[in-house]
Amino acid sequence: MPWSKAIVAGLLLAAFTATSAAAPELKASLFHKDKYIMGTVFEIVVYHPSSDHAAQAMEEALQEIVRLDGVMSNYKTDSELSRLNRTAHFRAQVVSPDLYRVIEESLSFSRLSGGKFDVTVGPLVDRWKAALRGEPVPPPAEEEKLRACVGFEKVELIPPNQIKFHSPCLQIDLGAIGKGYAVDRAVEILRARDIKSALIDAGGSTFYGVGSPPGHAGWLVHLRDPSNKIDPQVMLCENSVSTSEQTPKSLLGNESAGHIIDPEKGAPLRTKYALSVVAKTGTVSDALSTTLLLVGPEKGRGLVEGVGDAAAIWVSSEGQTEIATSGPRILTEGNSRSDVSVTGSAQKMCMAEK
Amino acid sequence: MSIGKKLFPGLLLCALVAPRVTGKVMVRWTQRAMPPAKSLGVSELALPWSAGAEALMDAARDRGYRVYLEVTPQQVAAVAEMGTKEGFAGLILEPGPAEQRDAEELLRKLRIAYPKFTFRLLLSEGKQPQRRGQLVYERDGILQVSSPTAQPWVDSNLAVVRFAQAFHPGSTPLYTFAWSASDPLQKQLGPGAAEYALAVAEAGAFHADLILDLPENLQNSLAHDDPDAWTTWKQVQRFLGFYVRGNRDSLQLVTSVSVWTDSEKGSYEAVNLMARHNISFRVLRKEDLNTRSLKDVDILVAFSTPEKEQIEIISDFVAEGGTAVLVNVHGSFPWQSTNSVRRTEQAVVYGVGKGRVIEFSGPIIDPETFAQDIRRLMAKERIPISLWNSLTTLVIPYRDPRTDHTILELINYEEEPLQFQVQVKGSFASIRYETPEHGCCETLTPRHVNGFTEFVVPNLVIGGRLYLQHAAGQKDGHASNNQKRTGDHAEKSLSQ
Numbered sequence: 114m115p116w117s118k119a120i121v122a123g124l125l126l127a128a129f130t131a132t133s134a135a136a137p138e139l140k141a142s143l144f145h146k147d148k149y150i151m152g153t154v155f156e157i158v159v160y161h162p163s164s165d166h167a168a169q170a171m172e173e174a175l176q177e178i179v180r181l182d183g184v185m186s187n188y189k190t191d192s193e194l195s196r197l198n199r200t201a202h203f204r205a206q207v208v209s210p211d212l213y214r215v216i217e218e219s220l221s222f223s224r225l226s227g228g229k230f231d232v233t234v235g236p237l238v239d240r241w242k243a244a245l246r247g248e249p250v251p252p253p254a255e256e257e258k259l260r261a262c263v264g265f266e267k268v269e270l271i272p273p274n275q276i277k278f279h280s281p282c283l284q285i286d287l288g289a290i291g292k293g294y295a296v297d298r299a300v301e302i303l304r305a306r307d308i309k310s311a312l313i314d315a316g317g318s319t320f321y322g323v324g325s326p327p328g329h330a331g332w333l334v335h336l337r338d339p340s341n342k343i344d345p346q347v348m349l350c351e352n353s354v355s356t357s358e359q360t361p362k363s364l365l366g367n368e369s370a371g372h373i374i375d376p377e378k379g380a381p382l383r384t385k386y387a388l389s390v391v392a393k394t395g396t397v398s399d400a401l402s403t404t405l406l407l408v409g410p411e412k413g414r415g416l417v418e419g420v421g422d423a424a425a426i427w428v429s430s431e432g433q434t435e436i437a438t439s440g441p442r443i444l445t446e447g448n449s450r451s452d453v454s455v456t457g458s459a460q461k462m463c464m465a466e467k
Numbered sequence: 468m469s470i471g472k473k474l475f476p477g478l479l480l481c482a483l484v485a486p487r488v489t490g491k492v493m494v495r496w497t498q499r500a501m502p503p504a505k506s507l508g509v510s511e512l513a514l515p516w517s518a519g520a521e522a523l524m525d526a527a528r529d530r531g532y533r534v535y536l537e538v539t540p541q542q543v544a545a546v547a548e549m550g551t552k553e554g555f556a557g558l559i560l561e562p563g564p565a566e567q568r569d570a571e572e573l574l575r576k577l578r579i580a581y582p583k584f585t586f587r588l589l590l591s592e593g594k595q596p597q598r599r600g601q602l603v604y605e606r607d608g609i610l611q612v613s614s615p616t617a618q619p620w621v622d623s624n625l626a627v628v629r630f631a632q633a634f635h636p637g638s639t640p641l642y643t644f645a646w647s648a649s650d651p652l653q654k655q656l657g658p659g660a661a662e663y664a665l666a667v668a669e670a671g672a673f674h675a676d677l678i679l680d681l682p683e684n685l686q687n688s689l690a691h692d693d694p695d696a697w698t699t700w701k702q703v704q705r706f707l708g709f710y711v712r713g714n715r716d717s718l719q720l721v722t723s724v725s726v727w728t729d730s731e732k733g734s735y736e737a738v739n740l741m742a743r744h745n746i747s748f749r750v751l752r753k754e755d756l757n758t759r760s761l762k763d764v765d766i767l768v769a770f771s772t773p774e775k776e777q778i779e780i781i782s783d784f785v786a787e788g789g790t791a792v793l794v795n796v797h798g799s800f801p802w803q804s805t806n807s808v809r810r811t812e813q814a815v816v817y818g819v820g821k822g823r824v825i826e827f828s829g830p831i832i833d834p835e836t837f838a839q840d841i842r843r844l845m846a847k848e849r850i851p852i853s854l855w856n857s858l859t860t861l862v863i864p865y866r867d868p869r870t871d872h873t874i875l876e877l878i879n880y881e882e883e884p885l886q887f888q889v890q891v892k893g894s895f896a897s898i899r900y901e902t903p904e905h906g907c908c909e910t911l912t913p914r915h916v917n918g919f920t921e922f923v924v925p926n927l928v929i930g931g932r933l934y935l936q937h938a939a940g941q942k943d944g945h946a947s948n949n950q951k952r953t954g955d956h957a958e959k960s961l962s963q
Binding site: 143145147148149152153154156158164188189248292312314315316317318320332333334335336337354355356357358360361362363364365366387389 | 598599600601602609610611612613614615616617618619620655809810811812813814816825827833835836837839840843844847856858859881883
């Protein structure tokens with residue numbers, strides 16, 4: 114995207130040289146593959162000595178995400194989730210292990226956040242997305258009706274593989290967790306193919322670092338900074354970072370729309386922050402990013418500590434920042450990045466720690 | 468990516484009753500060895516003018532090609548003089564960025580001095596058509612930036628073509644681009660059949676001409692009958708055949724937005740993002756704004772400062788229900804005296820008659836949101852065309868004024884099979900779909916909803932074409948906006 118890259122390029126630079134250390138794995142070359150899936154572009158970069166092996170591993174990982182799109186999509190009418198949304202009101206439905214697991218994890222985040230994270234918010238999301246496209250804002254009566262369809266407690270999990278909805282109009286939308294879940298499954302594929310150095314990017318909103326690039330302690334990711342003043346960064350090594358931010362306001366002042374819905378209010382979230390969160394898995398970082406944006410920094414600190422091995426940074430358009438951590442470091446200006454360039458031993462340490 | 472498995476060898480394109488809409492493709496050749504024109508399936512070569520160009524020109528003519536020479540403004544007169552005895556078909560002028568403004572005048576003079584030659588202007592701003600990811604490859608590594616989930620970015624040449632159609636009227640835009648390889652694997656492999664095919668499809672869909680750059684190794688491999696090279700090229704030939712020149716001049720671009728501007732400077736990115744969001748628009752030069760040029764237009768996006776006569780034209784346009792969006796245009800205008808005013812952080816919205824004027828006081832710093840706003844400003848019931856579940860596809864709507872049929876050109880920058888939904892303004896009884904891979908024509912089933920026709924495109928890989936026809940004797944509102952505007956814009960905008 115030329116214009117946005119022009120904005121960030123001056124601020125951000127990541128130089129990963131594969132020549133600064135002498136370990137055998139540094140002979141690895143960089144390979145890249147991407148694919149349009151889930152309405153965005155998934156990208157994988159891999160360091161590996163064999164182009165054929167790297168290409169095969171990346172292709173299998175991307176195909177796994179394609180498969181999961183067929184499970185979790187609510188745009189595809191023939192996806193497993195769409196079928197569940199059409200039928201689970203009537204009787205408990207048997208679902209695949211993937212769908213059961215991602216909904217189970219979603220509900221755990223709903224409980225953890227006291228309902229702020231809620232995958233049943235789909236009907237409201239759809240309606241407000243229509244408002245984003247220029248359709249009228251839903252009147253209070255319609256909004257009230259839609260809110261009655263929402264509620265994670267209306268989803269019943271029946272182990273080991275059945276799900277039932279206790280509302281005739283409930284719809285699940287996995288948009289706030291599905292990409293993170295897909296990233297984790299792709300990571301599993303890469304690991305199974307003996308890939309030790311890789312980065313997976315789900316449309317810019319979730320990254321996972323497998324191992325580290327040759328000669329470095331981790332994968333340096335610059336985090337969203339609406340102020341262009343802070344340049345927060347994180348080094349990923351066997352962990353993930355996700356970013357959430359409300360849809361930008363219309364230049365014409367239509368502030369009433371947005372794709373992140375507050376389930377309590379039934380309306381788009383109003384926030385001045387962009388939020389990035391580091392966690393052990395893509396599923397957790399993806400779900401937490403929406404949750405922490407919804408609850409804000411004050412309540413969010415407790416959640417970050419509760420989850421463990423996580424960190425979050427809220428950055429406002431004015432440059433105000435709030436950081437919470439229960440382990441990982443988020444680097445900001447003045448918080449030096451001495452560990453960016455290291456020898457092969459540090460890279461091995463990253464692997465050994467896990 | 469290889470598309471060999473997705474293409475159906477041996478399929479012949481059937482003759483179409485409806486007109487072909489096409490772009491002309493020349494191949495840029497730099498190597499002495501070359502296959503015959505008949506084999507390559509391309510009749511015209513573009514040869515960069517250099518010390519060895521005369522020998523190359525002879526070889527090309529011997530192989531049955533019409534030869535065009537690519538020259539700079541400094542070279543053009545001398546080469547044209549030489550050409551009176553050398554017999555090449557024409558000259559392609561490649562002005563540098565600073566020479567663009569004078570190029571049109573230079574071409575005019577050359578056409579008078581050398582009436583036997585064809586002179587073409589080459590647009591130098593072309594870029595490789597592609598769907599891009601987020602990661603940026605630096606010299607020594609990767610740049611990665613987190614963000615909210617991003618839509619796939621599409622690099623298209625549509626804005627370049629639209630500007631050229633406005634600023635160089637009377638000639639078909641001709642552009643070229645250099646292949647961009649972002650990572651080591653791409654650099655090693657070079658472009659594949661799908662990349663060449665996408666370039667051909669894009670130019671054809673835009674009704675523009677293209678000089679296709681072939682890497683030296685492919686040129687040599689084709690010249691020496693390498694089977695792999697010919698397997699690749701035969702896939703491209705299917706696209707060359709699909710987009711061959713026809714009577715595209717008879718087709719009219721369907722637009723609902725006009726962009727009025729003095730130059731690309733200051734407006735390019737906004738226009739580029741409008742193209743990205745499938746907003747069908749045309750560009751008007753300063754002198755082209757008149758009542759006729761605003762006929763059938765819903766939204767005028769003005770980057771030029773209007774003078775007295777143009778202020779009247781804009782006032783009349785909005786009074787009848789149009790929306791005028793003025794960007795970084797300053798002055799005293801009659802609509803500023805209205806009582807119906809709403810102010811936002813970046814804009815002032817005036818309700819005028821049945822329409823509205825929106826003034827942005829500064830330049831557009833967020834063209835993505837601006838383009839989405841333009842899309843939102845379009846009255847829902849008058850949006851000519853919408854796509855669903857296809858963020859990597861551009862659609863270009865044309866209308867055949869002789870038949871009132873609508874023709875939609877589709878380009879999928881993902882280069883992977885895609886199924887998606889289309890909604891077109893108007894009621895169409897018959898929809899036929901053809902592609903370079905499958906030929907002509909698959910009949911699609913329309914569904915008629917509230918004045919729109921909806922249908923599913925079953926499988927778009929790179930390029931495709933839809934023919935939408937009314938039932939016999941029926942001519943209602945079609946994809947063009949030739950209906951009377953409903954005139955509720957002022958009320959809508961001020962109630963936001």
